Amino acid sequence: MTESTNAILHPWFKEQLSEILKGIPEKPILDPETNRKLWDTWQAGLSRPISLSEQLPPLRMLLIWDNLKGHHTPEMMVWLFEQGIMPLYTPVAGSWLNMAESIQRILVRRALEGQNPESPAQIIDWLEAVARGWNEDPTPFEWGEKRSARRERSRIRRHALGGSGACSRRSLRAKPNLIQKWHSANQMTH
Numbered sequence: 001m002t003e004s005t006n007a008i009l010h011p012w013f014k015e016q017l018s019e020i021l022k023g024i025p026e027k028p029i030l031d032p033e034t035n036r037k038l039w040d041t042w043q044a045g046l047s048r049p050i051s052l053s054e055q056l057p058p059l060r061m062l063l064i065w066d067n068l069k070g071h072h073t074p075e076m077m078v079w080l081f082e083q084g085i086m087p088l089y090t091p092v093a094g095s096w097l098n099m100a101e102s103i104q105r106i107l108v109r110r111a112l113e114g115q116n117p118e119s120p121a122q123i124i125d126w127l128e129a130v131a132r133g134w135n136e137d138p139t140p141f142e143w144g145e146k147r148s149a150r151r152e153r154s155r156i157r158r159h160a161l162g163g164s165g166a167c168s169r170r171s172l173r174a175k176p177n178l179i180q181k182w183h184s185a186n187q188m189t190h
Contacts, residue, residue: 006070014079020061021083027058035059042086053081060084067091102141107131 030038036052038059043049063080065071067089080087111130117123158167 006073006076009070010073010076013076017061017063017080017083017085021085024060027060027084029058032056039086042088050077050087057082057084059086061086063087065089103134106139107134 032055035056035058039052039056042059042062043052061084063085065087070076071087071089077087107127107130111126112123115126117126157169159169159171160167
């Protein structure tokens with residue numbers, strides 16, 4: 001896919017989700033009250049709960065995706081609900097929560113760094129090849145580890161400036177001999 005407007009993205013997205021749903025076993029039909037509670041459970045705590053229709057199919061999938069305006073179109077939402085898919089959105093300005101973006105950066109760097117692609121098809125082929133390689137031997141991600149330790153060491157080396165939130169790399173406390181000079185200079189003038 002070389003274009004990504006909703007008119008192009010949504011049909012492609014529906015096709016992909018339909019393929020995924022084919023591989024998921026059908027959920028047993030629950031009584032309407034239990035089924036609604038299941039859907040409502042996933043809305044608990046949302047700042048903007050989604051308006052659900054009276055009749056809901058069995059919940060088959062949770063879809064977590066970016067909070068883009070195009071993902072909120074009524075037509076797309078209705079289609080998702082009809083398939084038994086509950087969309088859950090990453091928080092606005094919370095892309096750091098979305099591990100997919102981290103993986104995308106890694107894949108793009110591995111596929112394109114130092115390359116000079118001549119067409120969108122070539123870029124797509126390279127990205128798909130890198131993704132296939134990744135899927136054969138995925139990299140485990142762990143929160144924290146070396147980066148966390150490096151950030152903690154950096155925090156320890158900083159010096160807070162009067163509780164303002166600003167920091168300096170070195171202490172700005174007055175040196176004792178400077179304080180003594182200032183006091184002795186002030187005592188002489190008084």
